[in-house]
Amino acid sequence: MTLVSRFGTLLGLGVIVAVFSVLSPHGFAQGSNLINITQQMSLLAIVALGAAFVMSLSEFDLSIGAVVSMAGIVSVTLFGSGWGILATVIITLGAGFAVGCISGFFVAIWRVPSFIMTLAMGTIVGGMTFWVSGGATLFSNIPVGFRDIGRGYVGGIPVLTLWAVAGTLFVAFILDWTELGRRILAIGGNREAARLAGVGVVPATVWAFGLCTLMAALAGLLLTARLGSAHPTGGNGFLLQAYAAAYLGMTAFRDGQPNAAGTLLGAAIIAVVANGLTILGVPNYLQDIFTGLIIIASVMVRNFGRAAD
Amino acid sequence: MTLVSRFGTLLGLGVIVAVFSVLSPHGFAQGSNLINITQQMSLLAIVALGAAFVMSLSEFDLSIGAVVSMAGIVSVTLFGSGWGILATVIITLGAGFAVGCISGFFVAIWRVPSFIMTLAMGTIVGGMTFWVSGGATLFSNIPVGFRDIGRGYVGGIPVLTLWAVAGTLFVAFILDWTELGRRILAIGGNREAARLAGVGVVPATVWAFGLCTLMAALAGLLLTARLGSAHPTGGNGFLLQAYAAAYLGMTAFRDGQPNAAGTLLGAAIIAVVANGLTILGVPNYLQDIFTGLIIIASVMVRNFGRAAD
Amino acid sequence: EDIAVLTPYLSSVATNEMIETFKTESAAKGWTVNVVDTRGDFQQLASRVEDVANAGVKAIVLVSVDPNQIGDQVAAAADKGIPVIVLDGALAKGVAINITTDNFALGSLLSDYLFKAMGDKGNIVKFFHSAHPGVRQRELALDKALGEHPGIKVIAEHYVQVPGPIDNARQAMETFVRQYGDEINGVWAAWDEPAIGALLAIQSDKPDSKALIAGIDGNPQAIDLIKQCSNLVATVRQDFPGIARTAVKEIAAVIEGKKPEKSEIFVSANVIDRASLGVSCN
Amino acid sequence: MLEVEGVTKRFGGVVALDGVSLRAAAGRVHALLGENGAGKSTLLKCLSGVHRPDGGGMALSGQGFAPANPTESEQAGLRFVHQELNLVPGFTAYENAFVGRPYPRRGGVIDWATMRSRFKAVRDRHGLDLDIDVPVARLSVAKCQIVEILRALMDEARVLVLDEPTASLSEREAATLHGIIRQLASHGCVVILVSHRLDEVFAIADDYTVLRNGCTVGSGQVCDIDRSGVVALMAGGAFDLERVAAPAAAGAPLLHPPLLHPPLLHPPLLQLSGFSPSPVRDGLDLSVHAGEIVGLYGVVGSGRSSLLKSIWGANPLARGGLTLDRKQLPPAGISRRIREGVAYVPEDRRGRGLVMQHSILDNVLLPRLPLYRAMRRLPVVSWQLARRGVRKLLGDRSVKYGRLGDRISTLSGGNQQKIMIGRWVGPSCRLFLLDEPTRGVDVRSKAEIHALCRRLAGEGTAVLFVTSDIEELVMLAQRILVMAHGRITLDAANRDLSRQDIVHAAFETTKELT
Numbered sequence A, B: 001m002t003l004v005s006r007f008g009t010l011l012g013l014g015v016i017v018a019v020f021s022v023l024s025p026h027g028f029a030q031g032s033n034l035i036n037i038t039q040q041m042s043l044l045a046i047v048a049l050g051a052a053f054v055m056s057l058s059e060f061d062l063s064i065g066a067v068v069s070m071a072g073i074v075s076v077t078l079f080g081s082g083w084g085i086l087a088t089v090i091i092t093l094g095a096g097f098a099v100g101c102i103s104g105f106f107v108a109i110w111r112v113p114s115f116i117m118t119l120a121m122g123t124i125v126g127g128m129t130f131w132v133s134g135g136a137t138l139f140s141n142i143p144v145g146f147r148d149i150g151r152g153y154v155g156g157i158p159v160l161t162l163w164a165v166a167g168t169l170f171v172a173f174i175l176d177w178t179e180l181g182r183r184i185l186a187i188g189g190n191r192e193a194a195r196l197a198g199v200g201v202v203p204a205t206v207w208a209f210g211l212c213t214l215m216a217a218l219a220g221l222l223l224t225a226r227l228g229s230a231h232p233t234g235g236n237g238f239l240l241q242a243y244a245a246a247y248l249g250m251t252a253f254r255d256g257q258p259n260a261a262g263t264l265l266g267a268a269i270i271a272v273v274a275n276g277l278t279i280l281g282v283p284n285y286l287q288d289i290f291t292g293l294i295i296i297a298s299v300m301v302r303n304f305g306r307a308a309d
Numbered sequence C: 001e002d003i004a005v006l007t008p009y010l011s012s013v014a015t016n017e018m019i020e021t022f023k024t025e026s027a028a029k030g031w032t033v034n035v036v037d038t039r040g041d042f043q044q045l046a047s048r049v050e051d052v053a054n055a056g057v058k059a060i061v062l063v064s065v066d067p068n069q070i071g072d073q074v075a076a077a078a079d080k081g082i083p084v085i086v087l088d089g090a091l092a093k094g095v096a097i098n099i100t101t102d103n104f105a106l107g108s109l110l111s112d113y114l115f116k117a118m119g120d121k122g123n124i125v126k127f128f129h130s131a132h133p134g135v136r137q138r139e140l141a142l143d144k145a146l147g148e149h150p151g152i153k154v155i156a157e158h159y160v161q162v163p164g165p166i167d168n169a170r171q172a173m174e175t176f177v178r179q180y181g182d183e184i185n186g187v188w189a190a191w192d193e194p195a196i197g198a199l200l201a202i203q204s205d206k207p208d209s210k211a212l213i214a215g216i217d218g219n220p221q222a223i224d225l226i227k228q229c230s231n232l233v234a235t236v237r238q239d240f241p242g243i244a245r246t247a248v249k250e251i252a253a254v255i256e257g258k259k260p261e262k263s264e265i266f267v268s269a270n271v272i273d274r275a276s277l278g279v280s281c282n
Numbered sequence D: 001m002l003e004v005e006g007v008t009k010r011f012g013g014v015v016a017l018d019g020v021s022l023r024a025a026a027g028r029v030h031a032l033l034g035e036n037g038a039g040k041s042t043l044l045k046c047l048s049g050v051h052r053p054d055g056g057g058m059a060l061s062g063q064g065f066a067p068a069n070p071t072e073s074e075q076a077g078l079r080f081v082h083q084e085l086n087l088v089p090g091f092t093a094y095e096n097a098f099v100g101r102p103y104p105r106r107g108g109v110i111d112w113a114t115m116r117s118r119f120k121a122v123r124d125r126h127g128l129d130l131d132i133d134v135p136v137a138r139l140s141v142a143k144c145q146i147v148e149i150l151r152a153l154m155d156e157a158r159v160l161v162l163d164e165p166t167a168s169l170s171e172r173e174a175a176t177l178h179g180i181i182r183q184l185a186s187h188g189c190v191v192i193l194v195s196h197r198l199d200e201v202f203a204i205a206d207d208y209t210v211l212r213n214g215c216t217v218g219s220g221q222v223c224d225i226d227r228s229g230v231v232a233l234m235a236g237g238a239f240d241l242e243r244v245a246a247p248a249a250a251g252a253p254l255l256h257p258p259l260l261h262p263p264l265l266h267p268p269l270l271q272l273s274g275f276s277p278s279p280v281r282d283g284l285d286l287s288v289h290a291g292e293i294v295g296l297y298g299v300v301g302s303g304r305s306s307l308l309k310s311i312w313g314a315n316p317l318a319r320g321g322l323t324l325d326r327k328q329l330p331p332a333g334i335s336r337r338i339r340e341g342v343a344y345v346p347e348d349r350r351g352r353g354l355v356m357q358h359s360i361l362d363n364v365l366l367p368r369l370p371l372y373r374a375m376r377r378l379p380v381v382s383w384q385l386a387r388r389g390v391r392k393l394l395g396d397r398s399v400k401y402g403r404l405g406d407r408i409s410t411l412s413g414g415n416q417q418k419i420m421i422g423r424w425v426g427p428s429c430r431l432f433l434l435d436e437p438t439r440g441v442d443v444r445s446k447a448e449i450h451a452l453c454r455r456l457a458g459e460g461t462a463v464l465f466v467t468s469d470i471e472e473l474v475m476l477a478q479r480i481l482v483m484a485h486g487r488i489t490l491d492a493a494n495r496d497l498s499r500q501d502i503v504h505a506a507f508e509t510t511k512e513l514t
């Protein structure tokens, strides 16, 4: 029974995949489709993995959607001014990192509630993005070399999938293997206890927020590479979905703590449901209803296992 | 100095109003405009007041935007099928209440994290709203008597303003003067302590969520009355703004506890900023940037007062 | 003169293009234009219309909205003597002029072009978004055209999520491409962004596909892609600059105190395809 | 009459209760004794309806009693003061007293005035000192404990259950509480008292029951047993307290101070001059030498905890001079002090000490992460090293635990306390700041902790500890400081002082001021 409670959410994903495979053996259950799902979930996974950092702090960052959009616009604008790929990527990631650091700084030093701080930050970033882009979709001057970081296959595996795997390993490494990660989790568990145990709350908080938006900026770059264009609000849709994935991940594996593998799993559930329902041709309103029900059910599976303990 | 820390956010609002009045003495500072702001903030205030219930529980309800939209579509659909005003209002409010009760039930009994539970509920409600409306904006068959609950003036005061005041008094009454309210706050403050002390966690949680979405449904009805139309996603914009208002309210007055008066104040800040910047004709991207900065500043005012204690 | 421009969809490419042209043209007239975007929020839109009416602007321009959705506020502004001009919207009480392209006509134009290019038979994928009243009209036009062309079948359809329509459409199309492969002969996109998403999916997952993609809006990126001889073969270009220019002209007249001749002005639309762009692909 | 017969309770694989029996008679005070982790709190939680026993039965006045939740046991007339604080931080003391109870109402709404006056009346009747109008988040641990006690006394109880109510109270409050307990018992109330202060048990209890490893191993009347008898029952076999407590320094006297006074010729390790936890208060001077054990005593609210916390650098408002080994340190800044070899154990282990939902392993590692690096210069944790180190550390402190990955909240209170102290012990430690270090710790472990302090002192570490237990003070401290109202009113070597001197110093200023 501990197995069900421990791997309940994974089991949930298994059930979902099984049901779709039965309903659509030739559409859904094909290898190429399954591989494609890994690609479709990857950007969401990367944003959600970033969110896992601030959730480990028991905080929120609501600016991540705006940062995804910003990264796209900033990078294309830089390309337009003649910057090279590497420089552009570094500047964009740096800008993304800076946004989180600012939020983290206010949250840590002045105890501004993160919810409102990052909501405000997101609004500010959104305004700046609009300013830079003039509200238009930008698509010219994107070098082919840059586009290749977000499309195509390496050894039969989509590049984006590799990015998501790398992101998962990165977040797992930080959270589980570094002192920074353990400190972030301790602050999230009991801020005062962590502080009194000598954890530097301010730097850890700033890092967590910075890493969160850094991941969002990475997702923004990959999105731009994938689409070959950048839209000033193109990443905003990631916000709630990323938290949904991260929360699904929290209920998986680690007994209520945010964790990398669980977050990837959460993103997978969301992507599989979207893909499966589209393949089955379910009308869009029923898709919404089913998506909601399936998410609730995936969380519940774990709980049933636990209740039976 | 305690005054600054106690009424810092109110002071913040005062400063904002003063600045706009100086910048636009004939546009902003006119009595009619100020009265109109009270009307513009009222729907946001009502949704945010509902959110204050779940925030008192230290939980979230992310379905409130969807419930606002749903209430509009449901009511117009009912009018279309020939239902009377009273019956329609009661059924719609009941439906809104039921949505929250379901979320609250899952959160309380199975400890599904409220963030993901209500996100899923919001998706489901959104899907159903779409189903009922076919995705279209509904205009027809709205009785004039119904429209009057959301427009016009009583004794020179906009009807919507009166609704917001009534809502504030209602929430203040429940939270501060009834056992239910105190139980909700006790659970939010220390769930385990409340449980050990014999507080019925399940009923209080269900009530809090139910009242939250009830307020959202009320706002949806008033929105429909105000606009004379119902749009299947017309209320979704309230979600984040409502929490921004409620968080601003939390930092005001009650030392970090959600409260009715503070929430009204929070909604007022958001409405004043939007109104003032529009009247000043600030370009839209600068509006975003200023809005973000002003919100951060309003929270900070209180903190400066506090640090000096 | 102060002119207020309000829209809930500033980040949509078409709306943005209209407003940009409007701003440039107004600047030439020496007007001050204040643009307000409410990000899809109609309650906000209602409030902002009240605000600008209170601020006493010379004219209110609503872009890409059905003014019936905020009927009272529009009527109140009109009662204050402020002319309300609607671009790409509809008529309502209090609206002085509505300058638009008929969305139903756009839908018909697109459907007819696509069906003809497909030789009046085959399977199409449909990308739509019924929440937007204008876009919904196009969908209704498609339904009508389908009734007249029994050879065309919709084998899959997808409700595009906004924001992020390109990626959303791309993901759906990737799925459809795997599922139906060569059975897909055409893609009908209610506007250009999903069309671009569909093209990206085909380019990466089934480059040899013969499916023809067409959309609406004349989005610059779409035009670029048509030039590149991709599967995206056509877009129906509404004359957004034309709409904006007409609006400026009409407003100038209204401000001078003239009464508009017609309350509804239709600006025509045309199909942009390889031929009209002068590219040949082999 | 409350009877418990053969109650068992398991948590997963852990058997917390294994057939416990207990009979507590009305009108008598019944002491429930046992080492840390013996199952006392678990038994009380079964009585309160928090846990449901897996087997066995309970009866109240001869009638079967099986509360399914806290409300049922409350309705049956049981009142509880649990071991850990259970208060709503944002509520005032008087409102906390009504949480879970029917609030007084007038005209259908809450009658705040009556609520406050009813609570105030109870407070005044029992002669306890407490500010009832501020949120309890601003009260010290001891005051919160008093709130908990008053809450249980709000109305007539048939059974009053107190789980270590005096652990963080000082003499005066404890004495007041003892008076209350005797008085309630004389009115026919069943009182069950869990305590690790044996002198307290012998002073006020009539009967006792001893638990060991979840089993009842002895019960009877207190007058029939002596201290060592109880200790032997708890520990399971003859047990020599004095041997455990033997200090490292050979030849030093046992149990009783003073250890040989360390050389005061050297400059002090810690020196405060004009140091104050808050800019509005007068600064105070204080010095602690290497190898010295200094006890800080005072009544509840005298400012000891604030002082200790400020020395630790955790109080951003602290002002004044603080030198450590002749180096001037800023008044605030924790990490600097850690680098200088200072360690600190706060008194509120649940609220400020431990991350309750994290594992034992994580909690032990938290302040010492850099010790377990995979590579010296990289801040990467080697879990293998960490597990090994932590296992050894917990073994040395005789902590009773299941697996390292278990949540620390599943440990008994005393074992949590041992972890809080043990995790700081390390080679580089020069100054130990301990706030109520033996709060909720059983007799044997208390002796072990004392021995640890002596050993550390013998190795040259300075120990500055706060205690409310005068026994502990005179037993452990070489030098005694007494605080009252934020000032140090006494500073002298232990051997030169009598208890009267200490108590006098703790209260004298209070009298002057009030």
Ligand SMILES: Nc1ncnc2c1ncn2[C@@H]1O[C@H](COP(=O)(O)OP(=O)(O)OP(=O)(O)O)[C@@H](O)[C@H]1O
Binding pocket: D011, D014, D015, D016, D034, D035, D036, D037, D038, D039, D040, D041, D042, D043, D083, D400, D409, D410, D411, D412, D413, D414, D415, D440, D442
């Ligand atoms: N929720 C739980 N889950 C798992 N084990 C538990 C739980 N609660 C208690 N235990 C275990 O049950 C045993 C008894 O714990 P209990 O808290 O009753 O001890 P205690 O006698 O009160 O000790 P102390 O004097 O230290 O407070 C311990 O071994 C503890 O680890």
Ligand SMILES: Nc1ncnc2c1ncn2[C@@H]1O[C@H](COP(=O)(O)OP(=O)(O)OP(=O)(O)O)[C@@H](O)[C@H]1O
Binding pocket: D138, D139, D140, D141, D142, D143, D168, D277, D281, D298, D299, D300, D301, D302, D303, D304, D305, D306, D307, D468, D485, D486, D487
């Ligand atoms: N120097 C001081 N003078 C007066 N009051 C103080 C002083 N320091 C702290 N206080 C206040 O006294 C209360 C108790 O302080 P503190 O916890 O430091 O005392 P304590 O002696 O440790 O008491 P306890 O045993 O209750 O923990 C707190 O509310 C604190 O704000």
Ligand SMILES: [Mg+2]
Binding pocket: D040, D041, D042, D083, D163, D412, D413, D414
């Ligand atoms: Mg215990």
Ligand SMILES: [Mg+2]
Binding pocket: D140, D141, D142, D304, D305, D347, D435, D466
């Ligand atoms: Mg203390």
